[in-house]
Amino acid sequence: MKRHVVRLAHEISHVTGMALRKARAIRQPRVLMYHTVDPEGIPTDVFRAQLDVIRREFEPISLPTLLSRYRDGRCTGREVALTFDDGVRNHLTTAYPLLREADVPATFFLCSGLIDSGRWVWNTEARARLQGLRAAERKVLATREGWPVHTVEALVEWAKGLAPDRREAFENAVRAHTPAFEPTPMQQDLFAPMTWEEVHSLDPALITIGSHTVSHPILTTLPAREQTEELTASRARLEAQLGREVDIFCYPNGDSDPAVVEAVRKSYRWAVTTEESFWGPGHDPCRLPRIPAAPHHALFVRRMHKPTS
Helix, strand or coil, X not given: CHHHHHHHHHHHHHHCCHHHHHHHHCCCCEEEEECCCCCCCCCHHHHHHHHHHHHHHCEECCHHHHHHHXXXXXXXXXXXXXXXXXXEHHHHHHHHHHHXXXXXXXXXXXXXXXXXXXXXXXXXXXXXXXXXXXXXXXXXXXXXHCCCCCCXXXXXXXXXXXXXXXXXXXXXXXXHHCCCCCCCHXXXXXXXXXXXXXXXXXXXXXXXXXXXXXXXXXXXXXXXXXXXXXXXXXXXXXXXXXXXXXXXXXXXXXXXXXXXXXXXXXXXXXXXXXXXXXXXXXXXXXXXXXXXXXXXXXXXXXXXXXXXX
């Protein structure tokens, strides 16, 4: 009930134009965080409407251009930069045509090792496999493996905090228990990484490529040496493939701590987080906030003036 009341309030604020007036009045740069454009997340028509608002009411801008203005103190506060995490096929098949149609630039954050292997982000694969099991099967599996929880989201969240060897054991156990798992065409579009050929097909004038590590680990769970390898090897591989500099980074799952941030600072000029905020003059260039994408238009407009909505 509360969720419906909140959504109704968002709709009223949107229909009356109040939310957009508030958004226009705030003169601070915004970076938007997307993952996929799809019917169960952000539908195509909703994304197209969001692009229309960005073009009409703000200034769509590439992330490198925004970073340059931010560094030099030249921001107008109307800038909006779009980012997409994980480098999945959906970015090419659905988001990219819409961005090109609207002439709105974006940054795609890629995991170099996943492109090389064709593997999904580990937690995405685990979630998809676990969702194919009945609740009773998951409970039996969790009991047998000594896992403390058995619902899908609880298991994935628990696994994110595991040390690398224990997380790998978790992944292997899930795979072993789901040998018949066969991804649907929609799952392949949403979760499989782009190929290098597909990455090369993206117009570099419209799409900036950033690093999202080699294999999308939770960096805070890794020893320092492995953190460095994930950071440096991803940048080196992307630059070798693209023939241009890759100096923007995105933290997998948004997780970091002071040691991770300092490791990132040694390898990249800029880094974005999942902290929900506008940009301001006091932000660390390696801990820049973003505004999460919204699944319906009224919430999108509200987040343009209240990011934590």
